[in-house]
Each structure stands twice: as C-alpha cells, then as structure tokens.
Amino acid sequence: MNYTINNLPDRVQKPRDSGITMVMDKGLSLREVENFIEVAGVYTDMVKLGWATSYVTPNLDQKLKLYKEAGIPVYFGGTLFEAMIVRGQFDDYRRLLDKYNLAYAEVSDGSIEITHQEKCRYITELAKQVTVISEVGSKDVQKIFAPYKWIQLMKAEIEAGSWKVIAEARESGNVGIYRDSGEVRQGLVDEILTQIPEQSIIWEAPQKPQQVWFIKLVGANVSLGNIAPNDVIPLETLRLGIRSDTFDHFL
Template structure:
C-alpha cells in the first residue's frame, strides 16, 4: 500500500496499452538495476539495452538483467544499433539467435546510423516477427543533417508502412539529447505543428515519442494527456516522469 494515494491521479496498470514508458539502460549493474526496479519497476513498460552495450558486458550479466526485467513485467529489448550492425555485416540469423539465447522477447529495428533501403527494413521487420520477436521500429536518422533530409510526409509514410509490416510501436527518433533532431529544434523545443501533422496521419497509440528531457515530457503530457507513450527516459527519471503523469509536480498539478 502506498502513502497518500487519495491525492494521486489513477493510472492504468500493466500490461498497459497506453501511457507506456520506455527506459534507456546505458549499462546499469545488475544489483543497481534490480534495486531500481524494486521501487519503480511498476512504472516501466519497455527497457532498452542502449546502443551496443550488450556487446561489452558479459553474457551472464545480460541474461540475468533480462530475466530480472521480465520478472517485473517489463519488456527488455536490444537497441537498434545492434540490428544495424548485424544487417551491415550480414549476420541477421546469428543476431536473432543470440537475442533469443539472451532471453530478449523484443528487438528494435532502425536505420539511424546505417543506410538500409526501406524495403529491406520492412522485410527485416517481417523476419523478426516470424522469428518470434516483438518489434519496435524507429524512424529517423541520428545525424541531424541526414535526418533533415527526411520530409515529414516521408516519415509518416515510413511509420505507417512499418506498422503494417508488423511493428508494435513506432519510435520517433530524438536520441539521448533530444535536440536538433526529428520533432525537436536546436533548443530541444517540440515542433508542435509537425507533431499535429503526424497525429493526423498515424495512430497516436502506436507512437512512442522519445522525450529525454523533462520539459519535453511535460509538453507531451499537457498536450496529449498522461496516457501518451514516452521513451528514452533516463533510469534516473522513472519516478520523476511518473509524478508528472499523475499530476504530482508543479508542472502538471491540477492539469491532468
């Protein structure tokens, strides 16, 4: 039983179909991660093993962390960089096998760093689905100059095609910094007109908005409500975001 629950806005319990929170694990130790999930795991839906961090840590630690997250009803998944490397090196079969061996129930498919023809990306989504994985796919480039070459209509087309190919969620690229990329300007402020255009053309409950900064999280919650799907949340900010969703901080109190 929690304290002062009578003052809190209720939230849908897991497994949630909306109000999803995706947290970025940048290399937490097992004990640290386990302790964090003991206190905040109920507020986390997806846990991304960032970038290529799974390569530089021992397999038994990765396996133990994956199992621990699943025990908290969290879906752990591999970051898109691993998929992109596997695609580039023509090692997709080995990549899928290793992900299964480590216990990952889901993978991210992206083309943020490696040039992948969109038809190939769609085919890879289908391959991963047929191999038993849940797929989250990401739209956008990590290099801001390349990302700007993608028109808004192209992004929307890609998002809808990737959903049709089997992705359960579409991640809107913002990187860890959330500035000068995708839907955020150089100062990290959301481009509201572009967000509205996306929402008019893509199912909102299928979008996972990367929003690493507090101001970005506040923006989305005030604009779309506390059931908005948010990602790339720092492990340090899990409780902070949950209090924003429940109207327990000055930014959202009385507004949820």
C-alpha cells in the same frame, strides 16, 4: 499508492498498450538494476539496453534475469541490429534473440543506409519471431524529414508488422522530432498525429520539458521512451499532475 489524492488522471494499468514508460539502461550494474526495480519497476513497462551496450555489458545473463523476474521486458537497442545488418549477420541477430530469450526487438536505420523496403522486410521477418518495435528518423542532425515522409514511413512500418513505432530523438533528445536545442518540432508532431494513431507511437523524450509537452498534448497515458532510470518516478508524478509542471493542467 501510499494514500489518496482525489481526481487524479486515470493511468492505464500494466500490462499497458498505451501510457508506456520505456527506460534506457546505458550500463547499469546488477546492484543498480536491483535498486531501480525496487523503486521504479512498478512504473516501468520496458527497458532498452541502449544502442549496442549489450555487447560489452558484464553479467548480461544475470541482468536480463533480474528484469525478467520483475516482469519487465527487455530489448536490445536498434544500433545493435544495424551493426549486425551492415555486416551481413541478420541470421546471427535472430539467433541472438533466441539465445537470450527476448520477446522484443528494435529495428532501426538511424546509422546505416538501407532502402525502406528492405527495412520493412526485416520488420516482417522478425515479427514472425518476436514483437517488433521500429524506430523512425535519423540520428544525423542534418537529416530533417518532411512531415509527410514521417507519416509515410510510420504507416509502412506498422503495416509491415511493427507493434509500435518510435519517433527518434536519441538519448540526448536533440534530433528527429526535436530541434538541436531540444525544442519539440510542434508542427511535425501535430501533422503526424493527424494520420498515425497516438497509441501506435512511442515518443522518445529524455528531457523533462519534452515529457511535459507530450503529456499536455496527449494526456497522462502518452507513451514515452528513452527515460533515464532516475526519471521514472518524477515522470509518473508529471503524468498524474502532482508536480508543478503539469499541476494546473489536470485540475
């Protein structure tokens, strides 16, 4: 930090198991990645190349190299996994992870229909190769799971080998754990936290009010995902209580 402010919340230091900031890269250029790393790399724990953008991203090798040199793990979005699974390309997907020397993979079923038992088998298989992050919840706004179902799915995926489970919200923040207005489904979150350890969950929270809500609920070291590159430093100030939205919360 550039100077001292007393009595701020303690932030877990990198590499972190909690307090994670996962950033969504939806198509940054190499120059934009360099600028992002210069400004916000120190506060970023991992980067997701959103959905299947890695398929069409120019200079993918160079982009991954930039993140690697900055010490920021990268993984491909879960929709890529789904796109290959539905086409019978699981082995191709595994080879893809090796080709790009990725240490993480996301397993999701937000756009395809597979049994949860089958999803857990994919998690177990991939966990032998990489660190697995699995996503719970549908991208379909019409599919609303009861709290007990979220808990059941999360528990099973952690037992199958997931390092973290992601609570689905999409990059827009209006499905899954949120209503279509972006408002948090508070009862759902409270119920989940009675059964699933907070350290095991990454809450997708692309909107500032969502970030504020989770910081006030869990604390400065809540793990948040789908953060826009330009929002990383603003989020860090929210975590530390040096922005008006959380200012009084940490005094």
